[in-house]
Amino acid sequence: MGLKRARIAVDAMGGDFAPDEIVAGAIRASAELDVDVLLVGDPEAIQTSIDKHGGVGTAQLEIIPAEGVVSMEEEPLTAIRRKPQASINVAMNLVKQEQAQAVVSAGHSGAAMAAALLRLGRLKGIDRPAIGAVFPTMIPGKSVIVLDVGANVDSRPKYLEQFALMGTIYSKYVLGIDQPKVGLLNIGEESSKGNELAIKTHQLLQENQQIPFAGNAEGRDVLKGEFDVIVCDGFVGNILLKFAEAVGEVMLQIMREELPKGWRGKLGTALLKPNLLNIKQRIDHAEHGGALLFGVAGVCIISHGSSQAPSIFNAIRLAKEAIDNEVLERIKAYNEKRLEQHQHSTEKASAS
Amino acid sequence: MGLKRARIAVDAMGGDFAPDEIVAGAIRASAELDVDVLLVGDPEAIQTSIDKHGGVGTAQLEIIPAEGVVSMEEEPLTAIRRKPQASINVAMNLVKQEQAQAVVSAGHSGAAMAAALLRLGRLKGIDRPAIGAVFPTMIPGKSVIVLDVGANVDSRPKYLEQFALMGTIYSKYVLGIDQPKVGLLNIGEESSKGNELAIKTHQLLQENQQIPFAGNAEGRDVLKGEFDVIVCDGFVGNILLKFAEAVGEVMLQIMREELPKGWRGKLGTALLKPNLLNIKQRIDHAEHGGALLFGVAGVCIISHGSSQAPSIFNAIRLAKEAIDNEVLERIKAYNEKRLEQHQHSTEKASAS
Numbered sequence: 287m288g289l290k291r292a293r294i295a296v297d298a299m300g301g302d303f304a305p306d307e308i309v310a311g312a313i314r315a316s317a318e319l320d321v322d323v324l325l326v327g328d329p330e331a332i333q334t335s336i337d338k339h340g341g342v343g344t345a346q347l348e349i350i351p352a353e354g355v356v357s358m359e360e361e362p363l364t365a366i367r368r369k370p371q372a373s374i375n376v377a378m379n380l381v382k383q384e385q386a387q388a389v390v391s392a393g394h395s396g397a398a399m400a401a402a403l404l405r406l407g408r409l410k411g412i413d414r415p416a417i418g419a420v421f422p423t424m425i426p427g428k429s430v431i432v433l434d435v436g437a438n439v440d441s442r443p444k445y446l447e448q449f450a451l452m453g454t455i456y457s458k459y460v461l462g463i464d465q466p467k468v469g470l471l472n473i474g475e476e477s478s479k480g481n482e483l484a485i486k487t488h489q490l491l492q493e494n495q496q497i498p499f500a501g502n503a504e505g506r507d508v509l510k511g512e513f514d515v516i517v518c519d520g521f522v523g524n525i526l527l528k529f530a531e532a533v534g535e536v537m538l539q540i541m542r543e544e545l546p547k548g549w550r551g552k553l554g555t556a557l558l559k560p561n562l563l564n565i566k567q568r569i570d571h572a573e574h575g576g577a578l579l580f581g582v583a584g585v586c587i588i589s590h591g592s593s594q595a596p597s598i599f600n601a602i603r604l605a606k607e608a609i610d611n612e613v614l615e616r617i618k619a620y621n622e623k624r625l626e627q628h629q630h631s632t633e634k635a636s637a638s
Numbered sequence: 639m640g641l642k643r644a645r646i647a648v649d650a651m652g653g654d655f656a657p658d659e660i661v662a663g664a665i666r667a668s669a670e671l672d673v674d675v676l677l678v679g680d681p682e683a684i685q686t687s688i689d690k691h692g693g694v695g696t697a698q699l700e701i702i703p704a705e706g707v708v709s710m711e712e713e714p715l716t717a718i719r720r721k722p723q724a725s726i727n728v729a730m731n732l733v734k735q736e737q738a739q740a741v742v743s744a745g746h747s748g749a750a751m752a753a754a755l756l757r758l759g760r761l762k763g764i765d766r767p768a769i770g771a772v773f774p775t776m777i778p779g780k781s782v783i784v785l786d787v788g789a790n791v792d793s794r795p796k797y798l799e800q801f802a803l804m805g806t807i808y809s810k811y812v813l814g815i816d817q818p819k820v821g822l823l824n825i826g827e828e829s830s831k832g833n834e835l836a837i838k839t840h841q842l843l844q845e846n847q848q849i850p851f852a853g854n855a856e857g858r859d860v861l862k863g864e865f866d867v868i869v870c871d872g873f874v875g876n877i878l879l880k881f882a883e884a885v886g887e888v889m890l891q892i893m894r895e896e897l898p899k900g901w902r903g904k905l906g907t908a909l910l911k912p913n914l915l916n917i918k919q920r921i922d923h924a925e926h927g928g929a930l931l932f933g934v935a936g937v938c939i940i941s942h943g944s945s946q947a948p949s950i951f952n953a954i955r956l957a958k959e960a961i962d963n964e965v966l967e968r969i970k971a972y973n974e975k976r977l978e979q980h981q982h983s984t985e986k987a988s989a990s
Contacts, residue, residue: 473873505877520825524825525857525878526857529861529878530857531857532858532859533882548913553909554906555910558903561896562896569892
């Protein structure tokens with residue numbers, strides 16, 4: 287599968303700036319990346335957006351008709367069931383029918399998750415899907431993947447163990463980290479620290495030979511770049527993700543307010559323009575494109591609702607990287623092996 | 639009590655820079671604030687530090703001898719019991735014996751909490767103490783108090799309800815917010831969102847007439863300045879606090895790396911020096927002095943282990959503000975009234 291040209295279904299109707307910015311990002315991706323993009327949604331609206339953006343370089347673009355969209359106000363599962371022709375459902379069906387290998391959506395993230403679960407289903411051996419978000423770290427060029435950032439609340443230790451495995455595979459094969467370090471988000475370094483979930487998960491991670499567990503990661507360690515994968519319950523992860531996204535904006539805002547004060551400030555700021563742009567890039571979450579939905583039978587990228595063309599472009603690149611590096615197949619293979627071993631040891635135990 | 643001159647016991651031996659920086663902060667506080675400071679610890683070491691800092695303006699300084707200190711490696715409760723003469727224990731005893739009204743410590747925070755619980759005990763009507771940390775917000779001069787940031791894990795809804803009440807009193811009488819807005823840290827705005835704890839707490843907060851509950855606060859809302867008090871379980875709060883502290887440092891580091899690049903960068907950075915200092919001040923957690931331990935029978939300020947003189951000075955100011963504004967007495971009065979009402983309604987119910 288890694289040798290086939292990646293085909294990626296993009297929900298053209300989801301997100302605050304749909305379809306215009308979504309289409310713009312898709313056009314750029316189909317021109318610059320080695321991918322086929324399937325734009326799913328209202329054909330007229332999509333065509334208008336394509337024309338607006340010059341309609342050039344669109345040889346690798348295909349329009350797949352869909353009717354309606356799940357809005358942010360709707361209860362996701364109900365809406366997904368009531369609107370089988372909504373863009374996110376049609377996009378997931380394309381993966382189900384093997385006409386695409388991945389879905390990118392900036393629409394209702396709960397709806398994307400519900401559609402993925404309903405249309406594609408979970409991978410064998412995975413109890414719960416997890417949303418993984420890539421955070422930048424202090425070390426330039428180095429990222430850390432945090433999962434789960436919102437698919438589950440009140441997780442069990444074995445879910446976090448599965449998240450750790452999926453994160454490890456992603457870190458190894460997509461981010462190219464030979465020996466990824468897996469951390470458990472916690473309030474102290476010692477194994478005895480934390481809530482019930484953390485204490486029990488610590489033990490599971492320590493016992494699992496497949497997980498390169500490096501111990502607890504505190505809040506201050508997330509951005510240090512010492513860990514490659516950090517696992518947590520989706521409640522904590524979601525709060526952390528939204529805080530982190532906002533904090534970048536707050537910092538940029540404080541800089542915008544304070545730097546140009548006074549004539550020295552104005553002159554200094556003008557001189558520093560390119561450097562400030564570098565800072566913005568290192569902080570800005572838009573650079574990261576989106577979060578990955580792990581554990582479902584397809585590659586799904588959940589982009590921010592406020593995504594504009596650059597984010598969508600990056601999200602499509604993320605999807606392509608996951609496809610090219612066979613993340614799904616590797617998770618599947620790992621789980622099948624694990625289930626076999628488990629069965630084998632159970633048979634052995636009952637035979638003896 | 640608010641009219642008496644505040645007497646504050648400072649654990650001179652706790653923290654990475656004890657006793658030198660602790661003593662330096664205490665000297666400044668006793669000179670600039672209207673407080674008496676009791677320096678608790680090894681008399682010789684404290685005297686050496688006082689002499690080093692000129693020994694001037696120390697009229698309001700008193701040395702209270704103590705033996706030993708609880709180190710960061712020790713299990714707090716065991717150490718507190720095994721070392722009755724340790725500085726943190728002696729400091730708490732001063733409050734117990736009404737020789738001081740507050741304790742400030744930059745030592746082992748778990749030990750400070752254990753000593754407070756053991757020596758001072760909980761306030762009537764409070765099931766669990768909570769650590770409250772003051773976060774800066776995007777709005778200059780406006781803060782938000784987040785509690786709990788680490789005293790408890792696996793909290794129950796009624797604990798969070800009590801945290802909300804204590805935070806409200808603090809916000810009203812110390813921060814001077816007439817109508818504080820209380821938020822519940824959660825992963826969405828709707829009352830149905832969140833984990834079991836959040837859903838149940840939401841209901842309690844909504845029903846409690848004494849709490850000016852303004853709904854759920856997401857991770858992105860913490861720094862916006864729309865909420866005055868945010869309550870959460872100590873596991874989430876601690877991770878958030880440590881992340882927030884680190885993120886400030888990361889931002890400053892990124893600025894230090896990127897700004898002086900190139901000759902324009904060097905010139906611009908030189909011109910911007912005062913503006914950059916303002917940014918540092920708005921971001922830096924040291925400006926906030928420390929966290930408050932709510933719910934024990936005494937004012938306790940838990941400062942960062944890395945605290946230097948300015949943080950200790952601010953921590954002493956925090957303690958003074960809590961004393962002058964009778965935070966403890968107000969929480970007590972509120973709880974007594976509530977317990978009376980509860981008893982009254984129980985009697986009424988059993989009579990009818």
